[in-house]
Amino acid sequence: xxxxxxxxxxxxxxxxxxxxxxxxxxxxxxxxxxxxxxxxxxxxxxxxxxxxxxxxxxxxxxxxxxxxxxxxxxxxxxxxxxxxxxxxxxxxxxxxxxxxxxxxxxxxxxxxxxxxxxxxxxxxxxxxxxxxxxxxxxxxxxxxxxxxxxxxxxxxxxxxxxxxxxxxxxxxxxxxxxxxxxxxxxxxxxxxxxxxxxxxxxxxxxxxxxxxxxxxxxxxxxxxxxxxxxxxxxxxxxxxxxxxxxxxxxxxxxxxxxxxxxxxxxxxxxxxxxxxxxxxxxxxxxxxxxxxxxxxxxxxxxxxxxxxxxxxxxxxxxxxxxxxxxxxxxxxxxxxxxxxxxxxxxxxxxxxxxxx
Amino acid sequence: xxxxxxxxxxxxxxxxxxxxxxxxxxxxxxxxxxxxxxxxxxxxxxxxxxxxxxxxxxxxxxxxxxxxxxxxxxxxxxxxxxxxxxxxxxxxxxxxxxxxxxxxxxxxxxxxxxxxxxxxxxxxxxxxxxxxxxxxxxxxxxxxxxxxxxxxxxxxxxxxxxxxxxxxxxxxxxxxxxxxxxxxxxxxxxxxxxxxxxxxxxxxxxxxxxxxxxxxxxxxxxxxxxxxxxxxxxxxxxxxxxxxxxxxxxxxxxxxxxxxxxxxxxxxxxx
Numbered sequence: 001x002x003x004x005x006x007x008x009x010x011x012x013x014x015x016x017x018x019x020x021x022x023x024x025x026x027x028x029x030x031x032x033x034x035x036x037x038x039x040x041x042x043x044x045x046x047x048x049x050x051x052x053x054x055x056x057x058x059x060x061x062x063x064x065x066x067x068x069x070x071x072x073x074x075x076x077x078x079x080x081x082x083x084x085x086x087x088x089x090x091x092x093x094x095x096x097x098x099x100x101x102x103x104x105x106x107x108x109x110x111x112x113x114x115x116x117x118x119x120x121x122x123x124x125x126x127x128x129x130x131x132x133x134x135x136x137x138x139x140x141x142x143x144x145x146x147x148x149x150x151x152x153x154x155x156x157x158x159x160x161x162x163x164x165x166x167x168x169x170x171x172x173x174x175x176x177x178x179x180x181x182x183x184x185x186x187x188x189x190x191x192x193x194x195x196x197x198x199x200x201x202x203x204x205x206x207x208x209x210x211x212x213x214x215x216x217x218x219x220x221x222x223x224x225x226x227x228x229x230x231x232x233x234x235x236x237x238x239x240x241x242x243x244x245x246x247x248x249x250x251x252x253x254x255x256x257x258x259x260x261x262x263x264x265x266x267x268x269x270x271x272x273x274x275x276x277x278x279x280x281x282x283x284x285x286x287x288x289x290x291x292x293x294x295x296x297x298x299x300x301x302x303x304x305x306x307x308x309x310x311x312x313x314x315x316x317x318x319x320x321x322x323x324x325x326x327x328x329x330x331x332x333x334x335x336x337x338x339x340x341x342x343x344x345x346x347x348x349x350x351x352x353x354x355x356x
Numbered sequence: 357x358x359x360x361x362x363x364x365x366x367x368x369x370x371x372x373x374x375x376x377x378x379x380x381x382x383x384x385x386x387x388x389x390x391x392x393x394x395x396x397x398x399x400x401x402x403x404x405x406x407x408x409x410x411x412x413x414x415x416x417x418x419x420x421x422x423x424x425x426x427x428x429x430x431x432x433x434x435x436x437x438x439x440x441x442x443x444x445x446x447x448x449x450x451x452x453x454x455x456x457x458x459x460x461x462x463x464x465x466x467x468x469x470x471x472x473x474x475x476x477x478x479x480x481x482x483x484x485x486x487x488x489x490x491x492x493x494x495x496x497x498x499x500x501x502x503x504x505x506x507x508x509x510x511x512x513x514x515x516x517x518x519x520x521x522x523x524x525x526x527x528x529x530x531x532x533x534x535x536x537x538x539x540x541x542x543x544x545x546x547x548x549x550x551x552x553x554x555x556x557x558x559x560x561x562x563x564x565x566x567x568x569x570x571x572x573x574x575x576x577x578x579x580x581x582x583x584x585x586x587x588x589x590x591x592x593x594x595x596x597x598x599x600x601x602x603x604x605x606x607x608x609x610x611x612x613x614x615x616x617x618x619x620x621x622x623x624x625x626x627x
Contacts, residue, residue: 081361084403090443092362125609126594129359236623264598267361267591271404278403280361285597292599293624295589296428297561300624309623310601320604 012187014166017197018179018204025055027195031103035139035192038073039105040065049073049104060106060175063149066336068260069104070115074134075122075263077284081130084278095279099133103192106143106173109163110154110330114260115140116168120322121263139188140169144208145215151331153221153344159328162212174208181208221334223344224351225325229317231350236309240349245305248339253286255311255333255341261326262286287311312343360594363401363445364388368438369420374506378426378471379436383444385419392416393453394478395585395613398423398446399593405434409590409608411475412449415482424474424506450593452613454479454583459555463491465547467568469498469540469560473506475585475612476559484517493518494547498540498560500525502533521546541567544575551576558616559585562626569616569627579617584627586612586619 019027031037032053040047040062047062049069071077083093107115115135122131145152145161154160163172170189174181181204182197184190256262266285271278285292287310293300301307315327327343334342370382392412400423401407408431413424427436435444456479464483468476476495483490495514499505501524514520521543522535536543541564556572558565565584572582588600588607600607603622605614620627 081359090403090445094359094362096359121596124595126360126596128596233621233623236621263596264601265591265596266599267407267597269404269406280403282591282597285591285599287598287601293589295587296426300588306624313623314601318604 012190014183014185016181016183016200017193017195018176018200019182019193019195019197020179023195023197024173024180024182025058027193028055028058028103028105031192034101036100036102037105038069038102058105060143061146062106063147064108064152064330064332064335066258066332068111068114068258068330068332069107070111070118071260071262071284073102073104074115074138075118075131076134078281079130079283080279080281081267082280084280086276086278096129096133099137101137101139102134103139103141105141107140107169108143108145108330109160110152110328111260112140112142112163112169113159113165113328114330116165117261117322117324117326117328118263119168120324139171139192141171141173141189142169144172144174144212146175146211148215148218148220149331149335151221151334151342152219152329153223153331154329155216155219156221156223156344157225157325157327157329161215162208174211176204176207181205221331221344223347225316228347228351229319231354232313232317232347235350235353238350238353240346241309241312242303242305244341244346245303245308248341249288249304249308250338251288251290251304251307252338253288254336254338256286256288257284258332258336259315260330260332261315261328264292287314308341312346315343316347361447361592363399363407363447365443366446368440368442368444371438371440374424374508375504377428377436378424378504378506380413380422380424380507381435381438381444382420382422383446385421385446388419390416390419390421390449392421392449392478394456394482395453395475396449396451397475397593397612398448399450399590400425400435400444400446401431402434402445406431407445407447407591408432409450409588409593411585411612413474413477415478415485424471424477426471447593450608452611454557454585454613455555456482460489461491461553463550463554464493465496465549465554465556465572466494467496467540467556467558467560469564470500470504471506472558472560472564472585473497473499476557477507479557480514480518484514487517491553492550494521494549495519496521496523496540496543496547498523498525498543498564501528502531503528519547539567540564541571544568544571549575549577551578554581556582557585557613558583562586565616566626569620580615582616583613584616584619586614588612 042059122128172183265282366383399407414422591597595606595609
């Protein structure tokens with residue numbers, strides 16, 4: 001697995017405990033100030049991931065959030081990368097600062113899988129030092145889902161509603177009412193949870209698997225991904241792209257911004273008012289933007305249809321890029337599209353018109 | 357941990373005007389050992405202005421190399437204002453290269469359109485220095501007009517060791533032009549190839565690469581021997597910023613040089 005290098009010491013053997021929720025939350029409270037702690041917090045009628053000052057802030061029964069924690073606290077939406085100073089001659093100064101240790105609590109399986117996807121981009125052939133430092137200094141506490149939202153389709157792409165990947169994160173929680181079934185997946189996870197819990201018995205495991213089974217029945221959005229790669233590539237001229245784009249797509253980029261696996265960035269140079277210092281930073285960019293694929297003398301994606309198709313195909317196909325599908329089935333791009341464009345519906349339209 | 361996005365400085369030792377808006381910059385890198393393979397590119401830029409992906413237009417010799425740049429965008433128009441002795445900020449080399457190792461003992465057909473001759477020039481230089489390692493070498497080079505022809509004074513040198521065929525789209529009045537007027541594809545009929553032992557390297561506008569490649573396949577070329585070099589918008593050059601995303605490939609790190617068959621029939625491309 002992509003995140004396997006992240007789990008620390010080799011030879012760590014995972015183990016499982018049953019911890020009462022009270023003990024779990026008081027344990028979270030002991031983590032500060034050594035760690036910054038982030039988790040789901042109620043904000044109006046939404047839940048957002050933010051830094052907490054007490055475990056009482058946490059709202060663990062959330063359904064979904066607009067933004068995923070991986071793209072807020074590990075891959076930052078905006079990051080200063082370099083500074084240049086002009087003291088007669090222009091020289092490069094690095095901006096890499098000490099990265100604080102942090103814990104993210106209550107990450108749903110789709111968002112954990114999304115972090116593994118970002119790992120493939122930023123810890124691949126070229127390693128991004130900012131991402132790497134944050135990834136290594138972040139403890140990920142995953143939480144299996146308790147409910148299925150309207151646009152969730154993780155069960156169709158194998159990322160949820162329960163997490164079945166065994167490494168690359170630190171703790172996996174399953175809500176069993178009064179207690180959490182805590183699966184400690186790494187040395188780091190063990191370090192922060194040196195609590196006495198009860199041993200787990202067959203009851204807890206069957207309860208867990210029953211919960212998953214009943215959740216699997218409640219998915220309304222289902223997509224058959226078998227053969228989808230090839231089918232989409234054979235249907236690049238399918239009318240669904242142009243029709244959906246022309247009638248509904250606003251090129252607003254909401255889909256890309258809320259997507260937990262969309263990694264594209266732009267690099268911008270900003271000069272100080274005294275013209276002595278230049279900050280080179282990166283910030284999220286979106287393939288829906290007209291200029292995204294523009295070069296001198298042309299634009300490879302000048303039409304809205306081509307940009308929408310890029311988003312949909314990149315999410316559902318291109319598994320040959322990293323060997324996994326980009327989408328984690330979180331459904332955010334559907335939820336936050338102002339005109340209700342649904343990539344699963346577009347794929348289904350292509351599947352329905354399959355001629356062979 | 358080293359930040360791969362930190363640029364290094366290279367000093368401009370010479371600027372040669374190729375056409376009204378294309379210049380060849382000779383650069384010297386003082387601090388580090390710098391090696392490239394023909395077909396690779398640098399992210400070339402200046403702090404406060406930005407960076408752009410530009411292919412090397414020469415081989416590297418003792419840390420000296422060249423970039424041939426057309427002033428068309430913010431970065432390249434800024435570079436146009438630089439003079440000898442000024443410095444540029446570079447990162448690289450990045451990307452794949454023309455597979456010259458596999459062509460030892462074989463024939464090579466190079467086809468360039470417009471500024472596409474720039475990433476082809478290091479191949480020509482490399483071939484000429486090891487001329488006996490290769491069989492027949494042919495260069496087909498098309499450009500818009502006689503006055504947009506690049507590396508004019510080198511063509512005669514190249515002709516000594518390779519067959520050079522030139523084409524222009526149009527000839528302006530009162531210009532002497534002794535070569536072909538029309539599409540580069542038309543020149544394919546003026547060359548005979550042994551398709552059993554010929555590799556083709558193509559660089560130019562996608563529409564040209566499409567028709568050249570198809571022309572070659574019609575003439576019996578093997579799909580495993582036809583290479584193209586692609587152009588895309590790039591910000592990072594290291595497979596992260598996503599701008600050059602092309603099908604399942606990143607043009608910056610999987611390319612820019614690809615087998616034609618690897619990248620044909622992708623969305624948003626003419627290949």
